Amino acid sequence: MPGSSCRYRRCAGVVSLPLGARIARMNTQMPVGEPGGENLEPRRRESVLGLVENSAIDSSVDLELHGATSHLHCEHLPTPSSGHDKVLIHETSEGDTWLQIARHQTGDESLDDVVFASYRDLFSCIKDKVGSLVRIWNYIPRILSKDKSVIRYHRFNIGRKKAWEMFGPKNADGQLLFPAATGIGTVESFFFIRALFSPHSVIRLQNPRQISPDKYSRKYGPLPPVFSRASILLKPERHQLFVSGTASIVGEDATYIGNPVLQTEESLTNIRQLIDGDNCRRCGYEGEFTLDDMKSMHVYVKRAEHFDCVRKTIQNHVRCPITYKRADICREDLLVEMECISGRHTS
Ligand code: 3EB
Numbered sequence: 374m375p376g377s378s379c380r381y382r383r384c385a386g387v388v389s390l391p392l393g394a395r396i397a398r399m400n401t402q403m404p405v406g407e408p409g410g411e412n413l414e415p416r417r418r419e420s421v422l423g424l425v426e427n428s429a430i431d432s433s434v435d436l437e438l439h440g441a442t443s444h445l446h447c448e449h450l451p452t453p454s455s456g457h458d459k460v461l462i463h464e465t466s467e468g469d470t471w472l473q474i475a476r477h478q479t480g481d482e483s484l485d486d487v488v489f490a491s492y493r494d495l496f497s498c499i500k501d502k503v504g505s506l507v508r509i510w511n512y513i514p515r516i517l518s519k520d521k522s523v524i525r526y527h528r529f530n531i532g533r534k535k536a537w538e539m540f541g542p543k544n545a546d547g548q549l550l551f552p553a554a555t556g557i558g559t560v561e562s563f564f565f566i567r568a569l570f571s572p573h574s575v576i577r578l579q580n581p582r583q584i585s586p587d588k589y590s591r592k593y594g595p596l597p598p599v600f601s602r603a604s605i606l607l608k609p610e611r612h613q614l615f616v617s618g619t620a621s622i623v624g625e626d627a628t629y630i631g632n633p634v635l636q637t638e639e640s641l642t643n644i645r646q647l648i649d650g651d652n653c654r655r656c657g658y659e660g661e662f663t664l665d666d667m668k669s670m671h672v673y674v675k676r677a678e679h680f681d682c683v684r685k686t687i688q689n690h691v692r693c694p695i696t697y698k699r700a701d702i703c704r705e706d707l708l709v710e711m712e713c714i715s716g717r718h719t720s
Contacts, residue, residue: 424680427557427673427700429475429512429565462498467608469507469571472498477563478514484525487564488532495568496540505575506542506552507604508615510567512559516701526703527594529556529564534587534596541599551577551587554600555618555712557673558701569615573608577601578656580647584625593625593704602647605658614662614715618673619643620707627706633679636709637686644713662715667693670713673700683709 425431463471474495478487499506511533516526542550552568552575559565579585579602586598606613621628621636622643629635641664646652650661670693674680677699687695693713702710 424674424677424697424699426560427512427698429510429559429561429563429567432510432512432567432671432698468573469569470499470502470504472566472568472570474566474568475563476565484513484520484528484564485532485535488529489536490532491564491566492533492536493540495566496536496542499568499570502570502572504570504572506550506568506570507575507606508569509552509554509600510565511554511556512561512565512567513556513703514559514562514564516556516558516703517705524594526556527596530594530598531596534599537599549587549599551599551601553577553602553604553615553617554598555710556598556600556703557618557710558703571606571608573606576605576607576656576658578603578605578647578652578658580643581652581655582623582643582646589625605653605660609719611716611718612660614648614666614717616644616647616713616715618710618712619647620702620704620710622707627704630706631708633674633676633708634682634686636707637683637711640709640711641687641690644711648715660717662717664691666715666717667691667713668715669693670695670711672697673702673710674698675700675702675708679708687711 461473465471472495474491476487476491478484511529513526513529516529518525520528537549537551544550583602586600589597600617602619603614603616606615619640620643621639623639627636628639645664648662653659653661670687670691672683672687672695674683674697680697680699684695684697691713700710702708
């Protein structure tokens, strides 16, 4: 159905959030017909004009892949706590729900308070619905700057963890349940959450090569990030895989500092091991995925001058459509981060 994503954009327009995309002009024209890499045939002809700045509003996260078709039902709700809040809910034709919250940080608020309030609102919006939180994107303005000597990504983690402990989903044993997530810089000035939840059940994956984020040591912030490395949404007809933002981290530390190509390779290795049959089984899922199964990928590049070498590296391994964004990534040492989506029919 033509225009489904336009409709989505128009819905976003209802809440009058400013459009923030900018083009970073680069001289990266790819000669037509250049092979995509050593191992793969060229995927398609492409002409690359530049790298777009990561924008919360501009990032349609493959909504059409997930049943967010023309049957979208949009609701714009006033939120419980303040006039600055904007909440938008889309229900998809498959029964899933996308929820978006934007919140400005006012002069007397800290980012951790803004994030806490946003997550409190998110949990209060989904409280009465049967369903599981599947995937969250967090767009964090000036993610690497400091506010009162605390890195804003760490402030974000403080607010999210506190809200999760008070209002977040837990299992029968009281253990907190974390969805797949991305926490990334954005050009917009407001903090923005996009969340997908669903009446179907979810399997959460952890990565054997990486420490679970909620167990990161205090050198990465006073309170840890809380997310799982991937979610698998079990629908009757198909299983959908959402891989979290994945970077060149082994254990809890960044590897190949300063080398965008090797960081890209390491991130892909992390994804491969996360989704392989052994790890899926360990995490309670009888099945497997491969990079060849991917339906779409988003790649965030911190420095525009690394775009070319990152793209060449990725294209040796991945054939699905890839969206590249220029974005600040949550640690100084990380140059690249990527996330992807897949699905398999259950028949
Ligand atoms: C990492 O593995 C890299 O804070 O929600 C990736 C995905 C990262 C999600 C988040 C952070 C987040 O720690 C950064």
